[in-house]
Amino acid sequence: MNKNQNDTLENQDIEIRLLVEAIYQKYGYDFRNYSQAHVKRRILNRFNLSGMKNIAEMIHEALTNTKFVDLILMDLSITVTEMFRDxxxxxxxxxxxxxxxxxxxxxxxxxxxxxxxxxxxxxxxxxxxxxxxxxxxxxxxxxxxxxxxxxxxxxxxxxxxxxxxxxxxxxxxxxxxxxxxxxxxxxxxxxxxxxxxxxxxxxxxxxxxxxxxxxxxxxxxxxxxxxxxxxxxxxxxxxxxxxxxxxxxxxxxxxxxxxxxxxxxxxxxxxxxxxxxxxxx
Amino acid sequence: MKPYKAVVIGSSAGGLNALKVLFGGLDEHFSLPVIIVQHISPNAENYLIHILNEFSKLKVKEADEKEMPGTGMAYLAPPNYHLLIEPDCTFTLTIGERVNYARPSIDVLFETAAEAYKDQLIGIILTGANSDGSKGLKKIRDFGGLTLVQDPETAEVDSMPRAAIQADAADRILSLEEIAVLLNGISSGGVD
Incomplete structure (x- = not known):
C-alpha cells in the first residue's frame, strides 16, 4: 500500500469519526461504540448516494438538514428482519x-x-x-x-x-x-x-x-x-x-x-x- | 517478501469441492489464518464445517463475532450473516442487506479485510456462478495485497473467476493445486 492510499484511508476514517461525533453532539444518537467496519460501510454507502465531494461535506449537511440525518439514522438501523426469524x-x-x-x-x-x-x-x-x-x-x-x-x-x-x-x-x-x-x-x-x-x-x-x-x-x-x-x-x-x-x-x-x-x-x-x-x- | 497475516477466500457454486482440494493441499503447519465466505443457503446447517474438517489439517470453525483470527485456524462466515473484519482484525457479523444478492457476501469480507490487513493480505477467488468478490479482490490488489484467482479452465463454474480477472483483480491465475503450493511456500517463508 502506498502513502497516498494510506493517507486517503486515514483521512476517511477521521472524517467518519467526526461525522459520528457530530450526530451524537447535535442529536444525541450515539454510534461511537458501534462496530467501526459496519458504520463505515453504511456511511460510505450514503456518501456514494449523496453526490457530495467528501465526508466532511456530509458533516455540515447532517448538522443543518434533519432529513439528511434521518437517512443516516435509517442507514445505521437494522432493518433486515422476518416473522419467526430462526x-x-x-x-x-x-x-x-x-x-x-x-x-x-x-x-x-x-x-x-x-x-x-x-x-x-x-x-x-x-x-x-x-x-x-x-x-x-x-x-x-x-x-x-x-x-x-x-x-x-x-x-x-x-x-x-x-x-x-x-x-x-x-x-x-x-x-x-x-x-x-x-x-x-x-x-x-x-x-x-x-x-x-x-x-x-x-x-x-x-x-x-x-x-x-x-x-x-x-x-x-x-x-x-x-x-x-x-x-x-x-x-x-x-x-x-x-x-x-x-x-x-x-x-x-x-x-x-x-x-x-x-x-x-x-x-x-x-x-x-x-x-x-x-x-x- | 511481505509478512502476510491472513488469507481470505471467496467461493460459490462448486465451492465445496474446490475447498476440499485446496485445504487438502495445505501443510499441517500452515501458519496464516484462513477466512472464507462460501455462498450458502440461509437456513443451511453448517455441514460445510464438518466436511472441511475431514479434509483439512487446519481446524475449521464458524466465525464468531469479536473473535480474533489465529494461527492454524480456518473460519467460515455463518449462513445468512455478513462477515466483516474490524480495523483491529476481529470479526463482526451483521444481518445487513444482501450484497450482490448474497449474504454472506465475498465483497463485504474482502473490502473490510483489505482495509484491516492492507498489503499483508492474500485474497483468493474460486469457482462460482456470479461476480461477487471482484470488487473486493481488486481492492486487496490496489492496497498491495496478493491476489489469486482460480484458473477458469479448471473451475467447476467459471463466471466468478472470469469476472475477477476481467476486473483486473488478479495477480496470478492458478489451479487449486498450484494455489496450495504457493500458499505453503509463503507460509514456510519461501518465495511468493
Whole structure:
C-alpha cells in the first residue's frame, strides 16, 4: 500500500469519526461504540448516494438538514428482519419458555431493538396460540422513531408472507399465518387483536436507562453491532430489568459468555442463546 | 517478501469441492489464518464445517463475532450473516442487506479485510456462478495485497473467476493445486 492510499484511508476514517461525533453532539444518537467496519460501510454507502465531494461535506449537511440525518439514522438501523426469524428459536420459545411464563399471573415482555416489528408480532401470535396473550404486556422498543411507526402499523409487503408462513410452520405454528392478517392490495396488515397488548415506544439502548421490570427480554441481532464495552453496558440494562428467574433471549450468533455479567445468568437453552437470570438471595 | 497475516477466500457454486482440494493441499503447519465466505443457503446447517474438517489439517470453525483470527485456524462466515473484519482484525457479523444478492457476501469480507490487513493480505477467488468478490479482490490488489484467482479452465463454474480477472483483480491465475503450493511456500517463508 502506498502513502497516498494510506493517507486517503486515514483521512476517511477521521472524517467518519467526526461525522459520528457530530450526530451524537447535535442529536444525541450515539454510534461511537458501534462496530467501526459496519458504520463505515453504511456511511460510505450514503456518501456514494449523496453526490457530495467528501465526508466532511456530509458533516455540515447532517448538522443543518434533519432529513439528511434521518437517512443516516435509517442507514445505521437494522432493518433486515422476518416473522419467526430462526424458526427453531420460536419453537423452543413455545415448547420450553411458554410453560415457565405460564406460572406468572401477569407476563411482561420487553422486545428491545424491535426494528419494524416482525418479531414482535411473531411473539404475539405465539402468546395467542398458547393462551397467554390476554395476561401479557409487550413493550416493543427501537431507537429509530420512523421504524417504530412502521412496527406500530404492522403492514408488510404481501410478497414476504410466503417466507414468513414457511418460518411459522417450521416454528410449530398451530393455525395458518393468514389467520392473523388481512390483505390490502399488495400489503398484509396484521390484525388489531395482536396489537392490543403491545406498547410501541422509542428507547435507545445506548443512551436510555431501565424503564420497567419484565419477565422476558428479547434482543436479537442488536448486540452484534456493538463493541464489547457497549455490549456489556446493554447487558447490564437487561440484568437490571430482569428479576431472578427472568429470561433473556439473544440472537443465534450472540453470546453472554464473554460478558462481565455472565455470572448473573444460567444458560437455559444455550444453543438458542436463551439465558435465565439467577435468583439472588 | 511481505509478512502476510491472513488469507481470505471467496467461493460459490462448486465451492465445496474446490475447498476440499485446496485445504487438502495445505501443510499441517500452515501458519496464516484462513477466512472464507462460501455462498450458502440461509437456513443451511453448517455441514460445510464438518466436511472441511475431514479434509483439512487446519481446524475449521464458524466465525464468531469479536473473535480474533489465529494461527492454524480456518473460519467460515455463518449462513445468512455478513462477515466483516474490524480495523483491529476481529470479526463482526451483521444481518445487513444482501450484497450482490448474497449474504454472506465475498465483497463485504474482502473490502473490510483489505482495509484491516492492507498489503499483508492474500485474497483468493474460486469457482462460482456470479461476480461477487471482484470488487473486493481488486481492492486487496490496489492496497498491495496478493491476489489469486482460480484458473477458469479448471473451475467447476467459471463466471466468478472470469469476472475477477476481467476486473483486473488478479495477480496470478492458478489451479487449486498450484494455489496450495504457493500458499505453503509463503507460509514456510519461501518465495511468493
Amino acid at each position: 424458526p427453531v428459536f420460536y419453537r423452543e420459545l413455545r415448547e420450553e419458555i411458554m410453560p415457565l411464563l405460564r406460572n406468572y399471573p401477569f407476563i411482561k415482555i420487553w422486545h428491545a431493538g424491535c426494528s419494524s416489528g416482525e418479531e414482535v408480532y411473531s411473539m404475539a401470535i405465539l402468546l395467542k396460540e398458547e393462551g397467554l396473550y390476554e395476561r401479557a404486556q409487550i413493550y416493543a422498543t427501537d431507537f429509530n422513531p420512523v421504524i417504530i411507526k412502521q412496527a406500530k402499523d404492522g403492514v408488510y409487503p404481501l410478497n414476504r408472507m410466503k417466507e414468513f408462513t414457511l418460518n411459522y410452520m417450521k416454528a410449530g405454528g398451530k393455525n395458518s399465518l393468514s389467520d392473523y392478517y388481512t390483505i390490502h392490495y399488495d400489503s398484509a396488515r396484521l390484525l388489531d387483536v395482536l396489537k392490543k397488548n403491545i406498547v410501541f415506544a422509542t428507547h435507545n439502548l445506548v443512551t436510555d436507562g431501565v424503564f420497567a421490570e419484565v419477565n422476558l427480554v428479547v434482543c436479537r441481532n442488536v448486540l452484534i453491532y456493538f463493541n464489547r464495552q457497549l455490549q456489556d453496558k446493554v447487558i447490564k440494562l437487561f440484568v437490571d430489568s430482569l428479576p431472578g428467574g427472568g429470561i433473556l433471549c439473544l440472537g443465534s450468533k450472540e453470546s453472554l459468555q464473554f460478558s462481565s455479567h455472565y455470572s448473573e445468568f444460567n444458560p437455559l437453552l444455550p444453543q438458542e442463546k436463551i439465558y435465565i437470570r439467577k435468583v439472588t438471595l
